[in-house]
Every structure is written in structure tokens, then in C-alpha cells.
Amino acid sequence: MAFEVKLETFDGPLHVLLELIQGEELPITEVSLGSVTQKYLEYMNTHDVPPEELADFLVVATKLLLLKSQAILPIEAEPEEDPSTLALQLRLYKEFVDASRTLEERFDSTNWSFERATPDVVRLEIGEVVTNLCAEDLREAFSGLLKRLEPFFKLQTAALERVVSVGERLQEIHEAILSRTKMTFRQIASSGKSKVDVVISFLALLELVKQRVVHVVQSGVFDEIEIKRVD
Amino acid sequence: MLTTTIEAVLFAAAKPIKLSDLRKHLDLSEEVVREAIDDITRRFNTEGSGIHLMEQNGAVQFVSNASVGEDVAKFLRVEASGPLTRPSLETLTIIVYRGPITKPEIEMIRGVNCSLILRNLLIRGFILEEQDKERLQPVYRVSHEFLQAIGVNRLDVLPDYEAFRTNEKIAELLSREPESDV
Numbered sequence: 423m424a425f426e427v428k429l430e431t432f433d434g435p436l437h438v439l440l441e442l443i444q445g446e447e448l449p450i451t452e453v454s455l456g457s458v459t460q461k462y463l464e465y466m467n468t469h470d471v472p473p474e475e476l477a478d479f480l481v482v483a484t485k486l487l488l489l490k491s492q493a494i495l496p497i498e499a500e501p502e503e504d505p506s507t508l509a510l511q512l513r514l515y516k517e518f519v520d521a522s523r524t525l526e527e528r529f530d531s532t533n534w535s536f537e538r539a540t541p542d543v544v545r546l547e548i549g550e551v552v553t554n555l556c557a558e559d560l561r562e563a564f565s566g567l568l569k570r571l572e573p574f575f576k577l578q579t580a581a582l583e584r585v586v587s588v589g590e591r592l593q594e595i596h597e598a599i600l601s602r603t604k605m606t607f608r609q610i611a612s613s614g615k616s617k618v619d620v621v622i623s624f625l626a627l628l629e630l631v632k633q634r635v636v637h638v639v640q641s642g643v644f645d646e647i648e649i650k651r652v653d
Numbered sequence: 654m655l656t657t658t659i660e661a662v663l664f665a666a667a668k669p670i671k672l673s674d675l676r677k678h679l680d681l682s683e684e685v686v687r688e689a690i691d692d693i694t695r696r697f698n699t700e701g702s703g704i705h706l707m708e709q710n711g712a713v714q715f716v717s718n719a720s721v722g723e724d725v726a727k728f729l730r731v732e733a734s735g736p737l738t739r740p741s742l743e744t745l746t747i748i749v750y751r752g753p754i755t756k757p758e759i760e761m762i763r764g765v766n767c768s769l770i771l772r773n774l775l776i777r778g779f780i781l782e783e784q785d786k787e788r789l790q791p792v793y794r795v796s797h798e799f800l801q802a803i804g805v806n807r808l809d810v811l812p813d814y815e816a817f818r819t820n821e822k823i824a825e826l827l828s829r830e831p832e833s834d835v
Binding site: 432433434435436437474475477478479481482507510511513514515517518519521522524525526528529530531532533534535536537538539540 | 664667668705707714715716717718719720722723725726729731733736737739740742743745746747749750761762763764765766769797800801802803804805806811812813817820822823825826
């Protein structure tokens with residue numbers, strides 16, 4: 423999610439303000455805050471502030487505008503909203519930013535300490551130990567195992583049995599219908615060896631219908647399906 | 654003898670162990686545990702020792718001496734974790750110097766919403782989140798993993814640590830917190 427990455431790297435409103443003031447080499451006072459109001463608003467216009475942070479940016483913007491207007495119009499500040507908080511906030515914020523430099527240096531250096539890796543201990547449950555076994559027991563156990571495996575092998579041979587593909591069957595039916603003009607599904611299915619064969623024949627027939635090569639008619643349930651060539 | 658037991662437990666456990674747990678399991682008073690930990694710290698946390706005792710969040714853990722971190726990392730084939738973005742670095746700094754601290758307090762200092770950054774720092778294991786029963790909201794502090802990453806055994810060795818913790822201006826700013834929460 424692109425916006426998240428962006429949000430994490432986007433400087434907060436105080437950081438923007440701090441850079442503006444330091445760029446102008448101004449001390450952090452109410453007066454200098456008011457004087458960078460224009461630049462701050464420009465920053466907001468030229469940068470894509472993430473929507474999640476927009477409100478926080480606007481709060482700072484309003485405080486700046488209030489400071490600036492107070493500098494121009496000597497009206498007493500409303501007691502409930504003291505804009506000098508912003509200067510204090512920014513001064514304290516700067517102290518943390520300065521402290522973060524030391525932390526960054528430490529983080530980037532290779533002075534790491536490591537905790538002791540906990541070994542992956544695997545506790546083996548010691549099961550019942552069988553004694554006095556004879557050769558015959560082992561033989562029985564092994565043939566028992568083979569018996570249990572039998573269904574698995576059967577399944578494999580079944581899966582490997584050759585089955586005519588839908589494509590091949592489609593070709594066969596197509597050729598047959600070309601020479602006969604009319605035939606029934608029973609005729610096709612009777613050549614099938616297994617259920618799968620019948621299913622494949624039926625799928626092939628459906629495909630031919632879809633391709634409009636043949637036309638099928640069935641007068642009632644379980645009645646003969648008549649296949650005709652579409653000319 | 655007691656110090657020996659605690660030392661042995663800390664070595665065998667490898668993970669950070671809470672002092673309160675040591676007290677409970679060994680049936681000791683707080684002062685005795687403190688004395689033993691201080692004794693171990695004095696003996697181990699020297700330049701020449703390969704093993705140091707790390708203490709953070711009321712828990713102690715034996716770790717390797719950070720001054721030889723590079724060689725240990727090479728041997729263990731550990732690579733540096735990805736760099737920190739400036740916003741996460743700022744947030745971590747605030748938590749380092751003022752933790753345990755709540756999200757609104759962090760946001761008061763940074764002047765911006767920090768939910769996402771906190772979540773990412775939690776995922777990276779650099780900070781821990783705990784419910785504060787008095788403040789009825791989560792508080793954040795840095796983890797042993799983060800101390801390992803910056804190679805310090807305790808936070809109070811960081812420059813100006815006490816000055817930040819006792820700063821009245823910060824306390825004053827944080828006390829205005831409800832106003833920003835409208």
C-alpha cells in the first residue's frame with residue numbers, strides 16, 4: 423500500500439515548521455512563527471499532504487494565522503486558545519529532534535549487542551520398547567504394512583489408465599456424423615468401456631452442440647438422444 | 654550464593670526476566686534482588702567482559718558486549734536491520750526519553766497522528782504496548798530488542814536522559830493534552 427509507506431516517511435507539520443524557521447535562521451518565537459506563515463501555507467500547497475495528516479497540518483496553519491493576525495492587529499488574545507503553545511511545542515519538539523540524532527548514530531553503527539539464541543530443543547517422547555521379537559513377527563508386520571499400502575497402489579494404477587480425451591472423442595463423433603447425417607447417443611456410448619468414457623462422450627457432444635456442428639433432440643426424460651448434422 | 658543463583662537463572666533463561674518474577678520464584682525481597690542485580694551489573698558491565706547485563710522495563714537479560722557487535726554479527730551472519738525513517742526515529746526518541754508514554758502524548762509532542770508509525774515499530778519489535786490501568790489506555794516503551802539495536806545496556810546512559818525525564822516544560826505541554834483531543 424503505497425500511501426502507508428508515504429505516510430511513514432512524510433515529515434510532520436512541526437518538522438516542516440522547524441525547517442522553515444531554521445532555514446531563515448530565526449529563533450523559535452511567536453514573531454518568527456508568524457513570519458513563516460506564508461511559506462508554511464506554500465508548503466501545504468506544493469506537497470501532497472497525506473489525507474490522514476491533513477487535519478494536523480491545518481491545526482498548525484490556523485495557529486500560525488492567528489499568531490500573524492495578532493502581530494498585525496494588537497487585539498488581546500482570546501484566553502482559551504493561547505497560540506504561544508505552538509512556540510513552546512516547537513522548542514520542545516526541537517529538543518527531541520536533536521536527541522534523535524544521537525539515537526540515529528547509535529542505531530546506524532555496528533555496536534549491537536545480542537541476546538543468547540535459545541536452542542531449538544526437540545524433546546523426544548520415548549515410547550514403549552518392545553523386546554523378544556522374532557523373525558516371524560517382523561515378517562507379519564511387514565506383510566501387514568504392505569496390505570495397508572495396497573489401496574494406495576490400486577489408486578495409482580487407476581489414475582494411470584489411459585482415457586480418451588474429450589478432444590479425441592469430439593473428433594470421432596464429428597467424423598461419424600459427417601458420414602451418417604443422423605445417429606443416437608446410445609450408438610456412441612455403446613462403444614465406451616467405462617462410465618468415464620460415457621461422460622467424455624457426452625462432454626464431447628455438448629461441445630459439438632455449442633460449436634453448432636450438430637443439433638440434438640430428446641423427446642422425453644431417458645429417451646434416445648438423436649443427433650443430427652447442422653447443414 | 655544468592656547472586657550466583659540469579660546469575661545462573663539469567664544465563665539459562667536467555668530471555669528478559671522480570672525482577673518481580675525473580676523475587677516471586679526465589680522468595681526474596683525487592684532490596685535483595687536489587688542488590689544482587691547491581692552486583693552482577695558491576696562485575697559484568699566492564700569493557701573487558703564479553704557478556705553484559707541489560708536492564709529495561711524492570712526486566713534483566715544477559716547480552717553480548719556491544720563494542721564487539723560487528724564481529725559477533727559477522728559470525729552469526731546477522732545483517733543490519735533496515736534504516737529508520739525520520740518520523741519513526743523521532744517517535745522512538747520520544748518513547749526512549751519519556752516512556753512509558755501514551756499515544757496522545759507522543760502526538761502532542763510530534764504534532765501529528767502517530768498510529769501507523771507506532772504500529773510499524775510494534776511489528777519491528779522495537780517498542781512494547783501495555784495497558785495502563787490508571788490511564789485506561791495503552792502506554793509505549795522501548796523493548797530490549799531496541800536497546801540491543803542501539804547497543805546500550807540501560808537507557809539512563811543516553812545523553813541528557815535525566816534532563817528529558819524531569820523537564821518541566823514537557824510535563825506542562827503534556828498536561829495540556831486534552832485540548833488537542835477535541
